[in-house]
Amino acid sequence: ELRIVLIGGRYNNLLSGKSSAGNFILGQNVFNTSRRTAQSEARQQEVFSRRVTVVDTPGWWWTWPKENTPKLDQIEIQNSVHLCPPGPHVFLLVIPVDLHLSEQIKSSLKDHLELFNVDVFSHTIVLFTAVAPCNETVESKIRRNPALQWILQQCGNRKHFLNISNREDRDQVKKLLEKIETLITNNGFRHCSVDRSQGETLRKEMRDLTERASKRFDQVQKQRNKLKLQIEGRLQVSFL
Structure with a gap:
């Protein structure tokens, strides 16, 4: 069994792609991608002979401090870990490849991850998503963006790229689940306590x-x- 919580922010009209990523991982259109996620929602499917639970969460504005995020959104984000008892194995921090993250996001990210009352970074994999073929490699984007470098350092340089426009390529998901299982092993098979x-x-x-x-x-x-x-x-x- 794998229990996954999707987290991430929003920027202007660019949504984080968390719901689409959740649908891709589960292989079913179980999350509504036509609107922003207002409530944390849990969905479960069998994926490569594993029972996988994915929890989608409301996104915060990447450059906003936590106090500017509506209280109900904060509560919904906090509540996400209670929708996959006894607690999540991994947080997937979803970042669209097309998004340029400024230095401002550091404090915002730290701020919002404090909502979970656990060391989220040690249980996090950065999930880069793209909805179209990417002209520039993820690695070159990382080299040019100090904020991305900082995020990856906090997460032990754990990352995965998901081309969510190519739904037929399930090998992308298989490799992601293998990375999650490696993280769980490295964490002593402990999930986040709730x-x-x-x-x-x-x-x-x-x-x-x-x-x-x-x-x-x-x-x-x-x-x-x-x-x-x-x-x-x-x-x-x-x-x-």
């Missing part, structure tokens, strides 16, 4: 936030309806 009580606390926070948002929405709708009635009443008076 605090169950924290999971319950997060679910309660999500319920509370959702209820408050629902109440605010109801209040806004009531105010709009009240205003609409007032405007309609004034219009009727003006016609008399």
Whole structure:
């Protein structure tokens, strides 16, 4: 059994490709790629005789500090590790090959990985993704980008390239799973430890936030309806 959590950021209109990568790994279109991921979702399939669980998560803005990420997104990211009990074996940090990462992302990445309360870097493989044939090799991009070099150093230089436009090439996935198993072995077959009580606390926070948002929405709708009635009443008076 392999338990995988997909993490990563967003930049302008370029999505991270986490959902597409999850679909590619599982060999099924189980994650919706037509919209941004708002909630952490877990899906499971048998892949090369292994039971593989993949958890997709909301992406944060690559250059934003954690405090600028909506609280609900933060909770959903934290909750991802509770959707693959007893805990994930690996985090795949998904980075599109076309994305140019500036030095700003260092603090943002550190900030957001602190949401997990574990040493995420020691359980992470950087997953470079491309949706079209790449004109430039990943290695040459890394050589020209100090931020990418720093990320890879934090992750023990573990990386994999996935051409998600070539869905027929399942050998890409096979090699990725082999790299994950090597990482698990090097980590002493330990998965990331997960605090169950924290999971319950997060679910309660999500319920509370959702209820408050629902109440605010109801209040806004009531105010709009009240205003609409007032405007309609004034219009009727003006016609008399």
